[in-house]
Amino acid sequence: MSADDVTLPPTAVLLTQVAHAEALAAACALGKVAVDVVPSDIGAIAVCRDATGEQPERAAATVSKALANTMVVLLVHRGGRMAGSRWSAGSRGDDVSAVLMLDGAPPVVEQLLLGQAAAGDLPDVVSSVGMSRWRAARTLTAAARARRRG
Template sequence: MTDQPTGRTPDEPDDVVVPDDLSSLLDGTTEAAVPDDASSLLDGPAEQPPARPDTAASTDTPVVPDDLSSLTDGGTEQPSVALVVTQVAAAAPLAAACALAKVDVDAVPSSVGAIAVLRDPASGPAGAEAISRFLRTLPVILLERREGQISAGRWTGGERVADLPPGLVLSDAPSVLEDLLLGDAAAADVPGVVSSVGMSRWQAMRALAAGRKGR
């Protein structure tokens, strides 16, 4: 009797290789979907910041408070929802990539690409970093919702490279993205959802290989 290698089952292939670049799994062109300058997509000129008050006309002496925590306006509040929008064509390979990167997500299909919904909303930046490293030079968008506020940022190659206007990102977003972000839908209830939680390394490698063969 021949001993099986540790950590493998008899039906596991020998030729499954984790790709270094998941661009072959993308839906359509590899051109970044998010422009470097989002201002060109606006209908009108950029909004001008409000004019500063004339400090010279003020007779009040500014006072620096001892406790600046009141000025943060909830900046340290943990997000209640965090998701990463990608250009990966299907949910399964995105869930597989997240499983290999040890990021717990529910991958949801959408018309703009698979969406990774973070199981732990506080791990949004770490999840976006790991996913964008897998996708190399292709951008992903991290959306986070805190009470009364949504933030958006573009990540490429493991780095946050730009802040984006949330309204612009969501202007043509599919309904499933808005429903997930606003809490109107749970990722587990979306048809076609694939979770990275509990996915073994070999299952992830097979999912990636199947995604490559399907292109």
């Protein structure tokens, strides 16, 4: 671990199986979780805007509760260390190896965690910040309708 690792600000991402970034951003907006959502082949990735203190864990609890029957994985980088945990229905589950999770994840996940990429600079990013409750509800309704049709 280098001195640079310790001075990096904390970062946190939530790995989900949500197919559309807009739907995850809408769920986060309704839960008042400030994230930028990056689309990926494995599912939408929520990048926490505030990774200090217990904010990432609060985000994981809120998002996993909103996604009902879907597991969420929280990866956090603090003080030069990475940690991972599974979340379901608002509760923390088992700890997982962040290194193993990164091995199967798109490279952008590691870049986001290590501060090598900023979510706002990536293409097709959707933010939960500033999304109205009305727009969020409409987005989720449209996604549910499309899922039933498809």
